[in-house]
Amino acid sequence: MSFAELLSYISTLTVFIPFLLCLQAIRKKEKFIIALFVLLCTSILTSGLTEYYIQMGSETSLLCLNVYTLFEFTGISIVYALLLPHLKKLIYGTVLLFVAFFIANCYWLESIHTIQDYPLVIESVIVIAYCIAYFFHSLKEVGHDYSVLRDGKFWINIAFVSYFIYSIGLFAIVNHIFTELEPATAQALWNIHNINYIIKNLLLAIGIYRIGKSARPPFELFGADENWWQRLPSNPAKDVSAQP
Numbered sequence: 001m002s003f004a005e006l007l008s009y010i011s012t013l014t015v016f017i018p019f020l021l022c023l024q025a026i027r028k029k030e031k032f033i034i035a036l037f038v039l040l041c042t043s044i045l046t047s048g049l050t051e052y053y054i055q056m057g058s059e060t061s062l063l064c065l066n067v068y069t070l071f072e073f074t075g076i077s078i079v080y081a082l083l084l085p086h087l088k089k090l091i092y093g094t095v096l097l098f099v100a101f102f103i104a105n106c107y108w109l110e111s112i113h114t115i116q117d118y119p120l121v122i123e124s125v126i127v128i129a130y131c132i133a134y135f136f137h138s139l140k141e142v143g144h145d146y147s148v149l150r151d152g153k154f155w156i157n158i159a160f161v162s163y164f165i166y167s168i169g170l171f172a173i174v175n176h177i178f179t180e181l182e183p184a185t186a187q188a189l190w191n192i193h194n195i196n197y198i199i200k201n202l203l204l205a206i207g208i209y210r211i212g213k214s215a216r217p218p219f220e221l222f223g224a225d226e227n228w229w230q231r232l233p234s235n236p237a238k239d240v241s242a243q244p
Contacts, residue, residue: 025212039075131161155207
C-alpha cells in the first residue's frame with residue numbers, strides 16, 4: 001500500500017472520531033448537533049458507497065460524490081441556520097438556489113457522472129461566508145472572561161472555515177487534476193486535500209467534545225461591575241460559627 005492510499009484511508013476513517021463523540025453530545029438535544037450528526041452519517045455512508053463502486057470499477061462512484069456535495073452543502077446550511085437564527089430565511093433561500101444551480105449544472109454544464117468542480121467552488125464560497133457571519137455573530141455574545149478552549153461552537157466553525165479556505169483552490173481545478181495530469185501528480189495534489197480533511201475532522205471532534213463534555217458556558221455571565229465572589233453560595237459552617 002502506497003503512502004497516498006494510506007493517507008486516503010486515514011482521512012476517510014477520521015470522520016468516525018467526531019461521529020462517535022456526537023453520540024455523547026447529542027444527549028444535550030441541541031438541534032445543530034443533531035444536524036451535524038446527520039451530516040456525519042451522510043459522509044460515512046457516501047464514503048462506504050464510493051469505495052464500493054470504486055472497487056467495482058463503476059462510474060457510479062462519481063455520481064455518489066457529486067450528490068454528496070449537494071447533501072453536504074444542505075447539511076452545513078442547516079447547521080448554520082440553527083447557529084444564525086436571524087439569517088435562517090436567507091440561508092434556506094440560498095439552499096434552494098444551490099439546488100437549482102446543481103440541477104442546471106448537471107443538465108447543461110457538467111455531467112453527473114464526471115468530476116464536477118463548479119458546485120464545489122460555489123459551496124466553498126458560501127460556507128466561508130456562513131463561517132464569517134457566525135464569527136461576527138458570536139462576538140456579540142462574548143463576555144469579558146471568554147475562553148475559546150471551552151467554546152465548542154468556535155472549534156466547529158474553525159473546522160469548516162479552514163477546510164473550505166484551504167480546499168477551494170483544489171476544488172476549482174479538481175476536474176483538471178484527475179483528467180489531465182499524471183496519476184502520480186494528481187494523487188500528490190490530492191494528498192493536500194486529504195490532510196486538510198483530517199484536520200477538519202479533528203477540529204470537529206474538539207468542538208463536539210467540548211459541547212458534550214462540559215455544561216459550563218464558554219464565558220462567564222457576569223457584568224463588568226459585578227464581582228464573581230458575590231455569586232458564590234454562603235458557607236454553612238461559617239454561618240453557624242458566627243451565631244452567638
